[in-house]
Structures are given as C-alpha cells and as structure tokens.
Amino acid sequence: MTDQAGVAAAWDRVEEWLSRNAPSDYVALRPPAEAGEIEEITEYRFDLHPDVATLLRRHDGSGQGTGGFFLPGDFCLYSAAQMRDGQRGMERSVAWSLEGEGVAQFTVRQGVTMSGDDETPFDAEDVGLALVPFDAHVKWVPIGRTASGDELVVDHREGDAYGSVRVIASGMTEAAPVWWDSVADMLQSTVTALETMSPLTSVWGGRMFPETAEVPGGGTVLHWELA
Incomplete structure (x- = not known):
C-alpha cells in the first residue's frame, strides 16, 4: 500500500501538534534528506517504498537525544543513513543465520524447510509467518527505534504485506x-x-496514552504511557 498524499497530510498535522505541545520533539526533527542519501538506502536492490521516501524528503529522521522519540511506543525516526545501515544489517543477519547450524529451524521457503540438499514439507498452518530469521529480512527497511533498541521496519516484500x-x-x-x-x-x-x-492499541494488545513531560533544563517532550 502507498499513500504519499496521506503521509504528507498527516505529517503536517504531526508537526503542528509537536510545535505547540512538545517543542523539544519538534526541534529534534532534522532537515530534509538529500536525494542521493535516500537512493542509497536500498541502492538498487529493490525500490524504496514511496511513503518512506516522502518521510525523508520532509525530515531526515529525528534527533535521538532529549527529544525525537515521539512516535507511539516512544520510537524515534531514523535518518536515511541509519535506514541504509539497518537494511545492510538485515542482510548480514540473514546471511549469518544461513551459514550457521540448525538452518532448518529458521528457513521457510514456500512451505518447505531447507537443510543441506534435503527438503522437508510443512503445512502452512505449522510454519505460519516464520522468516529467516524471525527478526530480519533482506526486504525489511528499519525506519526507527526506541531507546532500548526495539525497531520499526517497513516491509518491502511484494504482496499484502507491502x-x-x-x-x-x-x-x-x-x-x-x-x-x-x-x-x-x-x-x-x-x-x-x-x-x-x-489511547492507541499497541502491537502487543495493551493501550498507550499520549502524555507530555517536562525535561531537565527546560522543554517538553511527548511520551506514550502504557496502561
């Protein structure tokens, strides 16, 4: 799914809200990314999703200091360079998992696991959404993280998940x-x-409420409180 106009319109409203209510997050927004920096994220491996490019043309991510962690779950936005490095990290994670032992427990390709030259069929209900490995895919582009290291990724695989x-x-x-x-x-x-x-419903099912908080030295940031 792609909706560049929807991204731009919603982003305008986010900026307006931050400027009035969480100025420390607002000033943490970086200037727009350069076109070349955006192209380097996938570097002709596959086409970068237009919505991600639209985000970066507005702001090259957000600062990750006092402010900038304003998305639900207290995620910040990565810069183009961080997205590029994150995608390369995905490639390395997948490659390492395929080189190690116990490949069959990770590798699922169209209903079969691969172990050496053998193929063991699995019912789709048994393997579900298993990937190689669970937390990486070469067509996932990280777009943000929390202070503790959790990441948001945009799926670039063809199909319903795109x-x-x-x-x-x-x-x-x-x-x-x-x-x-x-x-x-x-x-x-x-x-x-x-x-x-x-409140918003978190990906894990709980509810999170937007709150603002004063920071040491002055300023206000947005924080999402889990109920």
Missing part, C-alpha cells in the same frame, strides 16, 4: 508483527490520538 510497518523486539520467538498497514496509517493513527488525547 508497505506495512512491523515491530522488532528483543527476545522474539515469532515473526515481527504488523502494527500498521502503512506509514500513512501509522502517522494518521498517531496524530488522531494526539489531537484527541485518546
């Missing part, structure tokens, strides 16, 4: 779940919650 926003958390034992169907959906859900000061 453009969806997934969450990678430490200790996962299953495929990274989809939180939003698109970047536009992520921003629209976020700004609606902010404008109405109403």
Whole structure:
C-alpha cells in the first residue's frame, strides 16, 4: 500500500501538534534528506517504498537525544543513513543465520524447510509467518527505534504485506508483527490520538496514552504511557 498524499497530510498535522505541545520533539526533527542519501538506502536492490521516501524528503529522521522519540511506543525516526545501515544489517543477519547450524529451524521457503540438499514439507498452518530469521529480512527497511533498541521496519516484500510497518523486539520467538498497514496509517493513527488525547492499541494488545513531560533544563517532550 502507498499513500504519499496521506503521509504528507498527516505529517503536517504531526508537526503542528509537536510545535505547540512538545517543542523539544519538534526541534529534534532534522532537515530534509538529500536525494542521493535516500537512493542509497536500498541502492538498487529493490525500490524504496514511496511513503518512506516522502518521510525523508520532509525530515531526515529525528534527533535521538532529549527529544525525537515521539512516535507511539516512544520510537524515534531514523535518518536515511541509519535506514541504509539497518537494511545492510538485515542482510548480514540473514546471511549469518544461513551459514550457521540448525538452518532448518529458521528457513521457510514456500512451505518447505531447507537443510543441506534435503527438503522437508510443512503445512502452512505449522510454519505460519516464520522468516529467516524471525527478526530480519533482506526486504525489511528499519525506519526507527526506541531507546532500548526495539525497531520499526517497513516491509518491502511484494504482496499484502507491502508497505506495512512491523515491530522488532528483543527476545522474539515469532515473526515481527504488523502494527500498521502503512506509514500513512501509522502517522494518521498517531496524530488522531494526539489531537484527541485518546489511547492507541499497541502491537502487543495493551493501550498507550499520549502524555507530555517536562525535561531537565527546560522543554517538553511527548511520551506514550502504557496502561
């Protein structure tokens, strides 16, 4: 799914809300990314999702100091360079998993596991959404993280998952779940919650409420409180 107009419109509202209510997050937004920096993220491996490019043309991510962690779940936005490095990290993670022992427990390709030259068929219901490995795919582009290291990734695989926003958390034992169907959906859900000061449902099922907090030395940031 792609909705560049929806991304731009929702982003305008997010910026407006931050400027009035969480100025420390607003000033943490970086200037736009350069075209070359955006191209380097996937570097002709596959086409970068237009919604991600739209985000970066507005701001090259957000600062990761006092402010900038304003997305639900207290995620910041990565810069183009961080997205590029994150995608290369995905490639390395997949390559390492394939080189190690116990490949069959990870590798699922169209209903079969691969172990050496053997193929063992599995029912689709048995393997579910298993990937190689659970927390990485060469067509996942990380777009943000929390202070503790959890990441948001945009799925670039063809099909129904294209453009969806997934969450990678430490200790996962299953495929990274989809939180939003698109970047536009992520921003629209976020700004609606902010404008109405109403809760969002987290990817894990709990509710999180937007709150603002004063920071040492002055300034105000947005924080999402789990209920």
